[in-house]
Amino acid sequence: MRNLGRITIAIAFSILFGSAAFGQSPSSQTADIEAFKKTAPKVYIDCGMCDIEYIKTEITFVNYVRDRKEADVHVLITTQSTGSGGREWTLHFSGQNGYSGLDDTVKYFSNQTDTEDDVRKGLVKTIKMGLMAYVAKTPIAGRIAVSYAEEKKPEAGADKWDSWVFNLSANGYFNGEKTYKSSSFGGNFSANRVTPALKIKLGLSASYDKNRYDYGDTVIRSDQESYSFSGLVVKSIDEHWSVGGYLSASSSTYGNINFDLAPAPAVEYNIFPYAQSTRRQLRILYKLGLRSVRYREETIYLKTRETLWGESLSVILDVKEKWGSISTSLSGSHYFHDFSKNNLELFSVVQLNLFKGLNAYVLGGGARIRDQLALVKGEASLEEIILRRRQLETGYNYFFMFGLSYTFGSIYTNVVNPRFGSSGSSGMSINIY
Secondary structure, rough: OHHHHHHHEEEEEEEHHHHHOOOHHHHHHHHHOOOOOOOEEEEEEOOOOOOOHHHHHHHOEEEEOOOOHOOEOOOOOOOEEEEOOEEEEOOOOEEEEHOOOOOOEEEHHHHHHHOOHHHHHHHHHHHHHHHHHHHHOOOOHHEEEEEEEOOOOOOOOOOOOOEEEEEEEEEEEEEEEEEEEEEEEEEEEEEEEOOOOOEEEEEEEEEEEEEEEEEEEEEEEEEEEEEEEEEEEEEEEEOOEEEEEEEEEEEEOOOOOOEEEEEEEEEEEEOOHHHOOOEEEEEEEEEEEEEEEOOOOEEEEOOOOEEEEEEEEEEEEEEEEOOOOEEEEEEEEOOEEEEEEEEEEEEEEEEEEEEOOOEEEEEEEEEEEOOOOOOOOOOHHHHHOOOOOOOOOOOOOOOEEEEEEEEEOEEEEEOOOOOOOOOOOOOOOOOOO
């Protein structure tokens, strides 16, 4: 595996079609180019967050296909966040057909301050490097020149921030019409320090929403506000075990929470090594928690404050392969003072490449809810129900989506035509954050 974040060799690729065809007429030059392109590897880019059209424009020495089974090279691109707020892009190159057994994995690291253009340029450079092993086995390799210039490595200096990364953000949103007005404000602050041995993540957030509805002589106002703090400290034990703890504090008008403080030590075991986390994870997370909570109004259990002990167990599966991806989490929790006060949640996203041209996805989740301890005593008004100004009693919630996509016709997708807007890209992607 090559870690490109540490490579100090800059590589530039250029297709020498023009120089090789010197002295030929335009028609014969075009025919020559097309003849060589027919021998180029067929590539399928499997990435839901990449600028596919830019990749096609910048890398012209391969043929792009719309179906993975038609490809000679399947490029699966996965990402995960880095401690500095950037992203680690892992590119898995899998050879197929005449390239079977020729596989490789390379990495690219983008910084939090990189622009979208910086990121796509760095990603294109990484894809070019990974494709060279396949292009080298075709006649088109004779038309590619590889040049490199060794860069002088700057002297390593002390990190005055000691790996800490801070972020501040604020936002406002306003919209309205004759009978309706809405405004919202929010702000966030985060401080993160991530090293191989220790991860610390701290966050503060606040939001305020205000809505006004005019109905004849009647004016209805709906205001909501919430504040929260979250903290996480995780110590790495080995390739499978981690220990740490959570600390949260929150206040919410919707949830009837005046102040809620909840520390929770935790332990996690990953069936797969953490080094494989971009492709597969099967994590089991156990938390033992304490909640000290004060309510804004008296609850249906006649409480204005209480201290609660509880525990939770979560199982999280994430798999990304050429045939598709699966992301599933199952979590259960309960309070020790009354085991009937419990909660069970399931969430799943499944995307499958069933066979040539046919893709399917299923997305859904639900919860069995028996732990609504903060519900306000008394009946909710019609306004509170319609405008969802306070939490209501329920025994469950759920959502479900599904879809199919079938594509047929030419297997090639080399041409990019941006006139009258983007022409889009082939395939299907589902991004859940």
